[in-house]
Amino acid sequence: MKQFFKYVLATVVGFFLTFVLIIFFFSIFIASTISGLQEQQVTNVKPNSVLHIQLNYPIKERTDDSPFENFDIFNMEPQITLGLDDILKNIQKAKDDPNIQGIYLDLFYLRAGWAQVHEIREALLDFKTTGKFIKSYGEVYTQRAYYLASVSDKIFLNPEGFVQFNGLNVELTFYKGALEKLDIEPQIIRHGKFKAATEPYFLEKMSEANREQLNTFISGIYGEIIKNISSARNIPEEELRTISNELLADNANGAVQYGLVDSVYFKDQVLSSFRSELKIGKNDKINFVSLKKYRHSPSKESYQKNKIAVIYGSGTIVSGDGDRESLGGDRVSKAIRKARLDSNVKAIVLRVNSPGGSSIASDVIWREIVLAKDVKPVVVSMSSLAASGGYYIACPADKIVAQPFTITGSIGVFGILFNAQKLYNDKLGITFDQVKTSEFADLGNTARPLTEAEIGKFQKEVDRIYDSFVNKVSKGRDLSYAEVDSIAQGRIWSGIDAKRIGLVDELGGLETSINIAAEMAGVEKYRTISLPKKRDFKEELLKNILGEAKALFIEEELEEYYSYLKKLKDILKLEGIQMRIPFDIELK
Structure with a gap:
């Protein structure tokens, strides 16, 4: 019997070590694969090109070089997602690039904070100072996506789409009920009036003071959003508030009627618009270059000691x-x-x-x-x-x-x-x-x-x-x-x-x-x-x-x-x- 257990133990240990080694070498293989893929050749941008921007992923402050970040294990390749640093840097680079004629904002859902969206929007406004164009297309525009798109010279919307333009709300999560069900008591020590901070642990909803504070906070931010869209689209602020309050842009026709978008187009019509802008034939290929490829295009930055x-x-x-x-x-x-x-x-x-x-x-x-x-x-x-x-x-x-x-x-x-x-x-x-x-x-x-x-x-x-x-x-x-x-x-x-x-x-x-x-x-x-x-x-x-x-x-x-x-x-x-x-x- 002792011999039997000895063999069983040896088998289990052997299996475990084999598993660890497989994981180890497989991980090395993945790392080597990514390393090779990341050592990409320089992207040569052709004349009369358009920078194609898609932002349908969580935007972080810096581009994440982790080996597993958005790694497609089936195709054995990383799906590169640029951080805010590289997004801003490449928009700035495109501004001064004579081969880039304009930007195509291919938008739907933005997984980024409002401040990040605003920062990208400011970079796009700066890009436009050169006289280059920006066009946007979306099957649907979420509120953040539309705020970004509002800088565009032309905003296109799918015929079955809509613009989610319905105001801001803040939702807080309260844990009091969950903690009570678990019989866990939060013991809170705070200073003076500092009460709203710990409300989620002892209340089931906001206190009136906290509600008033947050209402003032989001009202100020929404006012800034309305002001900036009004300036970009030449729509009076009060009219924008009416569109938002009454959900008047909840279909494509309404979005056009009230001036939030310029045209209701299918994708082929959007592409035709780009061909007209670039003055190329109706069957000619448009030179779109994605942000992740444009990242590897030559830069004019010179080495500086400072x-x-x-x-x-x-x-x-x-x-x-x-x-x-x-x-x-x-x-x-x-x-x-x-x-x-x-x-x-x-x-x-x-x-x-x-x-x-x-x-x-x-x-x-x-x-x-x-x-x-x-x-x-x-x-x-x-x-x-x-x-x-x-x-x-x-x-x-x-x-x-x-x-x-x-x-x-x-x-x-x-x-x-x-x-x-x-x-x-x-x-x-x-x-x-x-x-x-x-x-x-x-x-x-x-x-x-x-x-x-x-x-x-x-x-x-x-x-x-x-x-x-x-x-x-x-x-x-x-x-x-x-x-x-x-x-x-x-x-x-x-x-x-x-x-x-x-x-x-x-x-x-x-x-x-x-x-x-x-x-x-x-x-x-x-x-x-x-x-x-x-x-x-x-x-x-x-x-x-x-x-x-x-x-x-x-x-x-x-x-x-x-x-x-x-x-x-x-x-x-x-x-x-x-x-x-x-x-x-x-x-x-």
């Missing part, structure tokens, strides 16, 4: 290096330090797209910004979100630039610990017992509620960190403590309102921030570098063969529903004192 470092910080702020979905305090602070110590880097632009997170990790990054500011200009560029800890790391910068649609502010601190005693005892039948050497030896134990003494300790720390937060904003923004406190208390602000109350200096995108940084540094000729340095994908693959692949494949399959899974994961990580906008605001 550099502007663009440092990207995206995701929830966490201690350590973080991962593809988080902003690692150590990784970003190292990048800032590297740029500070490099004498050829004349200025730093910190690009922030973060809801905040760990107060300690935020402070680590804040310190490096302060040190960098002492030796060279530091400018912050805010993307869709730069709130709470995201604002904390921004406040010491020389200049802060935000988009009109940026969600920022949320200057506040809260602590949350979950008491799962009833879950363990009543639902799972698990009990715990212990011995300890001092009163606070088991501080943070989820198997019991906090004691009054422990709550007092946490409250004192939350108040201290809030006081430190307000003082740092006060110093960084040259405002009094009372002024900051009056606009803090966890309240969120749009970029427009943040500029009005002094939390940001300018409205604009990444390019605006880089120009400001270069001007402050006194350099005219320079090149930009991106930090932190992207991880070598072969190293990353060997480091985490299955974990990274699993996350990426799950995201690809779940698409927009992946955000709900991510929310759940983030909730489970909400332990200790946080500088974070604690509810996810999605403008729909």
